[in-house]
Amino acid sequence: MxxxxxxxxxxxxxxxxxxxxxxxxxxxxxxxxxxxxxxxxxxxxxxxxxxxxxxxxxxxxxxxxxxxxxxxxxxxxxxxxxxxxxxxxxxxxxxxxxxxxxxxxxxxxxxxxxxxxxxxxxxxxxxxxxxxxxxxxxxxxxISDLLPRLTPESLGELLEFVDDKVEELERRDADDPRARQVALIIAGLPRADA
The missing domain is CATH 1.10.10.10 (Winged helix-like DNA-binding domain superfamily/Winged helix DNA-binding domain)
Structure with missing residues (x-):
């Protein structure tokens, strides 16, 4: 796909x-x-x-x-x-x-x-x-929680990078019998008060 x-x-x-x-x-x-x-x-x-x-x-x-x-x-x-x-x-x-x-x-x-x-x-x-x-x-x-200071552009770049990396690793591991479904939940939610 x-x-x-x-x-x-x-x-x-x-x-x-x-x-x-x-x-x-x-x-x-x-x-x-x-x-x-x-x-x-x-x-x-x-x-x-x-x-x-x-x-x-x-x-x-x-x-x-x-x-x-x-x-x-x-x-x-x-x-x-x-x-x-x-x-x-x-x-x-x-x-x-x-x-x-x-x-x-x-x-x-x-x-x-x-x-x-x-x-x-x-x-x-x-x-x-x-x-x-x-x-x-x-x-x-x-599970990790981070509070980096990022610009809107950097947050967008980070989320796109993670998506691309997940696709790359999924393709690489597609035929590996050890591969399992992994719950990967990513949020990038800016805080107005920080």
Whole structure:
């Protein structure tokens, strides 16, 4: 998947209906699960989330209508499998802040990312306690918080560098059997008072 296929950039002026569709918390959750675990049926996603298959199916069709997901290859003729079209959904913060639906979506997306961080920490601690992670993983895992003083240009450059580096390392490790999915959550949030 090249960079253009990897990412969908939302524009509130062009994607108003898609943006409104994505402001539903369950749809964000479904899209996240398809990105994290790969293709799945409505029933499989319902089992993961505790929602009904009918509800999952409806929300998957809405995501498909706005091209966030598409039908995946079927294992057999009975089940409809879905997959994410892009690995990342991004947006221009300034454009989103000027639009009510954009602000709603960005707030919801940020809160979902914080929930994902909390879930990832809990899962890591559980996996480590059960001995499911070897020493090589425990030795390099961690969370860091930094408060550097940066210009807007430097923050943009830093975030772009991290994205590019992740793509490079992912390509390098693609065929390594030791590679695992890693929860990598990055935030660059300036403080007005500092």
């Amino acid at each position: 090249d960079s253009d296929e990897r990412q969908r950039v939302l524009d509130p002026a062009r994607d108003a209906a898609a943006l409104k569709a994505l402001t539903h918390p369950f749809r964000i959750q479904l899209l996240g699960l398809l990105r994290q675990f790969g293709p799945a049926t409505a029933s499989e996603l319902a089992a993961r989330t505790g929602e009904s298959s009918a509800s999952a199916s409806y929300h998957l069709r809405v995501l498909a209508k706005y091209a966030f997901i598409e039908e995946a290859e079927h294992r057999d003729g009975r089940e409809r499998r879905w997959k994410s079209v892009h690995r990342v959904t991004s947006w221009d913060n300034a454009a989103m802040e000027g639009d009510a639906a954009g602000r709603e979506f960005v707030g919801l997306a940020r809160r979902r990312q914080v929930e994902y961080l909390t879930d990832s920490v809990s899962r890591y601690e559980n996996d480590a306690a059960l001995g499911l992670l070897g020493e090589e993983w425990r030795g390099v895992s961690g």
